[in-house]
Amino acid sequence: MEFVRIRQIKDIKLFKQSIYDGKVFILRNNIQIIDLNNYVLKKFKSFFKIDVDDFINNDRAKEINEVSLVSFQKNIKESKVLLKKFAVFLEHLKFNIDEILSDKITFRYSPKNNSKAKGLLKPAKAHRDTWASNIFHQINWWIPLQNVKENNSIYLIPKYFNKKVENTSKEWSFEKYKTSKNYPSTPFSNFKFKKSDTKSIDLEFGDVLIFSGNHIHGSLLSNTKRLNLETRTISNQDEYKFKIPKNIDSYTKVKKKNWFSNLKKEIY
Template sequence: MIEAITSIKNFNEFKKSIFKGKIFKFHNSEFAFKIISEIKKEIKNYYDKDLSFIHTEENAEIISKDLIRILKNNKLFLKIFKNFLKEINFNIDDCHRDKFVVRISPAEFKRANYEASRIGIHRDTWGTNIFEQINWWAPINNIDISNTLIFYPEYFNKPIINTTDNWDLDTYLTRRKLGKFNYPSAPKLKEDLQKNTRVFPINIKPGEVLCFSGSHLHRSSKEDSKITRFSYEIRTVSTSDIENKIKAPNVDCELKKQYPKIFKHFYSNETLKISR
């Protein structure tokens, strides 16, 4: 299900595979390593110890909160990521992206909160209702199975009951701006996974970048871990995929509208518009 590659040979085939549920892992990219070194450089100015053990600090939550603030909206990270996409032959001429986000996933599962989070089972498309969406995700420090991403590939084409019929991104964003965190950051499951569902944990190293359809059902590992995970993520949508209807199937999302407004064009910075 995962294919490790260094670059894209045939862009159309690559896209089709993604939207059929294939997961790619890019490796040996100069720019992927550069992003990590720049993120680490920025972190080091504020916190100079081993990131994996940040949870052992008495004020770990405050440090995490400060780091997330420091690493937010960094133009250099986005610029290097753009170069990474070019390096792997991912065409960005008609491509929009959301924010480049560094996430801290605490060692202890129950300590996850809005600043440092481990996210429960979801599809990213439950947030936007855009099935041409591609997710990019990469660890910054060494992680293991106890603090990674977990996929449930059988659910790519299979519905699961969820709260999308009752969730709205605008409401969430408005409340977050006001500092209110009592509205769920994403829709949730309303039923358990079927027994014996295949669990697919991601084995990945810093410098490698995971690329998958935003429709994949996934979560963070939920056991307590000995390490805190630092990772980054960003999502892209290409207008040619919208025009050519190259996308993942919608099996269970009941959002009332789409939210293209979170995506900006890589070059012009214009907001994505979708007219169907």
């Protein structure tokens, strides 16, 4: 299985089924995503008083501090404008937004290799989102805010989409994550995956990586800083309308539907 690059979605049913079967798509050069990205970058510039290109590429550019990063990240999470732009994007793709539940859109700052992680989202070890959410028709949307090389994006391990992997979902608790410092944001696996099974890809500003929440994935860090957006959605009826991934290795008991909210209600 490889990544499939597309410019548009021709058949939304086929597209969704392919996602639930484990296919990974890169929607290329999307005009709604470019608009959404530019909105976030403009906010970034006015919030931190730093030019984004400078921040990423110039080693002498000033660093952003933890407190202001967290406050910016909260700001993005609460942005109705951004959510509305995301809804417009989904509508263009022919998703039925009446039945879409969406997680909050999050802004992630990944530092260079060996630098201290900052902000709300720390680099993630190999995991399936389904180990935490227990929702098997979840779709992940990963949006770079700059051109990223394959060593500075995220990795997926498609070979294990339908293969059991030992993981910490038995002991992990969302409540503990919320209340304790340095507790992982998601269950993860300590399994030593083969390098050749780990796949990643170059992405450009305007591209979106779209994949099932059942895929094993994690963060890559390189010698370049990275900014990206990410979110997850569920189409409420899809668990009945499509053949969705089966639970093979998650011990999470509760379906975390309350992480998601009705997109239409949120924006109108």
